[in-house]
Amino acid sequence: MNASAKPERTRLSAEDWEDAALKLIADQGVGALAVEALARQLGVTKGSFYWHFRTREALLQAALERWEQYGEKEVISQIEAMPDPRARLPELFRRVAHELAPHRVYAALLKALDHPQVVPVMARVSQRRMEFLTTIYSEAGLVPDEALNRARLTYAAYVGFLQLNFTLGLPRISHDEFDAYVEHMIRTLTPS
């Protein structure tokens, strides 16, 4: 889009590179993370990059750690603050379903699971989210085994949906149809 149409005259920091890297990853995947391309996008050259980072690998590492930090703390804390445990699941589903941007990096990293650097990050993030889901299901009344398996199922459905509708463009589901799908999901995955 904007090749070099940014009037930023300030000099760059490592964080600027990391943010740009995350944006590029979200847009075109980890494989598209090339330093010269990033430099062009930022309006500078490689010379700048190799002052801030020792290697391309280091940038990827820093960007991933930065992304992991940003985290999903707000959502988790807000859901946990809800008084009625049974009301948490539908609320969580609806919130997650109606945010698009936060899932774009996750979806991109999902496609880079062959890359050694992203595996541990994704393992940690996915594990944390699944544990959160498990406790929510427990508090909603499921016995531990059921809660764990239901959390696995729910999170798998989330991940699969990202792949099928985000990345792949299966018969582009409409907005109303999507809402109906979310409600159907709530009905079948939430303990009655």
Place this chain on the structure above:
Amino acid sequence: MNASAKPERTRLSAEDWEDAALKLIADQGVGALAVEALARQLGVTKGSFYWHFRTREALLQAALERWEQYGEKEVISQIEAMPDPRARLPELFRRVAHELAPHRVYAALLKALDHPQVVPVMARVSQRRMEFLTTIYSEAGLVPDEALNRARLTYAAYVGFLQLNFTLGLPRISHDEFDAYVEHMIRTLTPS
């Protein structure tokens, strides 16, 4: 594994290259599909490759079409042959769950959804499978809307499971635990 430990003295055909390509894709992903690497693995050189195929792109295309052909016809026809519609879903779930190999290429292609050549193939395959699931759910008693959404949910759970447990190595689930998960999945996704 077997670098060049194959005593094959016969000459190669285009199908041999396609099969080797699919095996390599299943093992290391589409990105690892390089002609010189493949040639080494087959015990020949590039000279052979460029006699059978005009370009690397052509090989990938042929391999994808070959994979799409192999298909899942056996499973589908066998499931459709079952007399009791309500018994089809559990059987389908259990069969799919206990085969590993057939899903490896699909899982690898899932991670290559940014590649223009694999998108249409995956779109067709996924679409066919989802339509199959939808009719099964219809025959099991769900009204059309419910059947479609349940199929979406089920297939998303399948795709997500591949990513989370196949590619990513989330806390390596045990065999018994996996069986319990499958049964849980049958209970919650199958119309009672």
Place this chain on the structure above:
DNA sequence: GCCGATCCATACTCGACCGTATGGTATCCA
């Protein structure tokens, strides 16, 4: 207003991989 540190540009090297050119060897068949 000078100087050291910070930030960036330019110009290279190097390796990986695609594709081409061309000649060699095996195989089949008239």
Place this chain on the structure above:
DNA sequence: TGGATACCATACGGTCGAGTATGGATCGGC
């Protein structure tokens, strides 16, 4: 059995992107 065809090796050219070397510009503190 000899030649056409199918299959393969060797060697080369070209591109793309990572990383290096080095000098220039800019900024902050004194």
